[in-house]
Amino acid sequence: MAAPTEEGNKSPGHHIELADDNNTIRHDGEPSPGMRNSKGWDGKLRVPKNALVANPEALSDPEYSDDENVLPGEELPADEDLLDDESEDTDEINCIHSRVQSIPALRLERFKQVARLCLRQNLIQDIEGLSCLAETLQDLDLYDNLISHIRGLDELTNLTSLDLSFNKIKHIKHISHLTNLTDLYFVSNKISTIEGLDGLTNLRQLELGSNRIRELQNLDALKNLEELWVAKNKITDLSGLSGLPNLRLLSIQSNRIRSLAPLSDVPGLEELYISHNALESLEGLESNTKLRVLDISNNRVRSLQGLGPLVELEEFWASYNQIADLGEVERELKDKKDLTTVYLEGNPLQLRQPALYRNKVRLALPQVQQIDATFVRVS
Incomplete structure (x- = not known):
C-alpha cells in the first residue's frame, strides 16, 4: 500500500x-x-x-x-455527447470546465440561433468549427484554455464580445475584420505588443492586463474606446493615448509609471487607477478636470499639488504614499463638494497619530462620508 x-x-x-x-x-x-x-x-x-x-x-x-x-471515478461524456440535452433552438450554450478539447466534436451546426457561446476552462487548443454559427453568434468566450494562435474567426463578423483571456497567445492577429466588436479581452496571455486592432473602430472596452506589454501603441484607430485596462504589465510611459478622444477609464496599476504629464492628451478621463507604480508627484493632472475617481495608492507621492482643478472628484484613494501634511490635504480637497471617499491610511499623517487621524480628516473634509474603510456620516 x-x-x-x-x-x-x-x-x-x-x-x-x-x-x-x-x-x-x-x-x-x-x-x-x-x-x-x-x-x-x-x-x-x-x-x-x-x-x-x-x-x-x-x-x-x-x-x-x-x-x-x-x-x-466520475465518467465524463465525450465532447460530441455534451450538448445532446440542449434544445436546438437555444440562443446560449455553456460548456464550462467540461474538458472539451475539440470544438468541431460538439457538432454546433445543430444550433441555428446561438448568440452566446461560452467554452471557459477547457482544453481547447485550436479555434475551429465555429463558422456554422456565423450568422447569429455575438458573444464568444474562450477564457482559460490552451490557445496559442488566433485563427478560425474569419466568418464571425457579427461578434460584439470576444474573450481570449488566460490562454497562451503571444500576438494579436486576425481580428481586425471583426468590426462589430465592442468588448475585447486578452487578460493574462503572453502579449508583448499592442497590434492588429486597426479595424476595431467600434471597440469600447479593451482588456490587456497581466501581459508583457512595455508600450502603449497602435491605439489610434480606436476612436470609440472608453475603457482601457493594462494593469500588471511593464509600461513605463503614458504616451500613446492621444488618439483616444472618448477614453473615460484607464487602469494601469502595477506598472512602472513615473509621470502623469501625458494624460493631458485624454482630458475626458473620468476614472484613473494607477496604484503600485513609481509616482512621486501628481503634477500633470491639471487638464483632467473630469476625473471622478483617482487611485494613486502604493506610490511615493508626497504632495497633493495638482489636484486643485479636479473639481468633480468623488473618490480619492491615496493609501501608502508619503503624504504628511494634513493642512495640504485640506487645501487641495476641501473645495471638492462631491468628494465622498478618501483613503489615506499608511501615510505619515496617519501613522504619526493613528488614534486622532480619522477625526482630524473628518474635521478638515466635512463633506466626506467615508475615510478609509470607515463610514463617518450618513448622507
Missing part, C-alpha cells in the same frame, strides 16, 4: 482513515496533527499496534489491491 502524500489525501471522494501516534483517526482526508513533524508531512502512514485492521494484508503485501471496494 503506497504511502499517502500531502496532496494525495485531499482528493475529493477519497476518504482515507489515518491514525497518528495518539490513535487519532481522521475521516476528512486531512492528515492528523501528529502526522507532521517540524518540517511538515513526514511521509509515513502510522498504524498503532493495537489498531484493528479489517484487511491486514494491505499493510504487508505491496501487490495488494482491494478492487471490490474501489469507488468508480
